[in-house]
Amino acid sequence: SPSKNLLQTIQCLYALHAIDEQSHLKADLGMKVAELLLHSTHARALIISSEYGCTQEILKIIPSLQVKHVFLNPPNERMHATKLHVKFACQEENLITVLNVINAFEQQIMPQQFCDK
Structure with missing residues (x-):
């Protein structure tokens, strides 16, 4: 149901620290996640990747998640x-x-x- 999906989305955004307890976007991370045209978990991974020095790797992995298989098996x-x-x-x-x-x-x-x- 739509309300169940909305609740799951809110819970996901809260778990990602993109919103606060009142469901408001957090000024730092939340606004950045909202601006990116990515799934919220991918957006957060990309945003915080610079803290871990792995931005290039994340930029390679995120697009690969859009394909079913990277290998062909003739x-x-x-x-x-x-x-x-x-x-x-x-x-x-x-x-x-x-x-x-x-x-x-x-x-x-x-x-x-x-x-x-």
């Missing part, structure tokens, strides 16, 4: 594709795997060939 080459994908895998977190792929892509002289592999 049916006739699934085993080969899996072997190539393992090079980027990080057991702790899928987003780190995605970041590893993006970083490897950026280092390629021939990015189309990298993507085709």
Whole structure:
């Protein structure tokens, strides 16, 4: 229901420290989150990333969240594709795997060939 969705949104914004107890936008973080055309959790991550020195990484990860898969698994080459994908895998977190792929892509002289592999 709309009221349930609204309540969940308010709770999320409060948990992100974007609003106060009266549901008013906080002047610092809340206003910045509202100005960005991103999901509130992504906006907050981007805003506070500078405090942790990881803004470039967050700028790479957020767009990757808009796609379902960064890897292709062609049916006739699934085993080969899996072997190539393992090079980027990080057991702790899928987003780190995605970041590893993006970083490897950026280092390629021939990015189309990298993507085709």
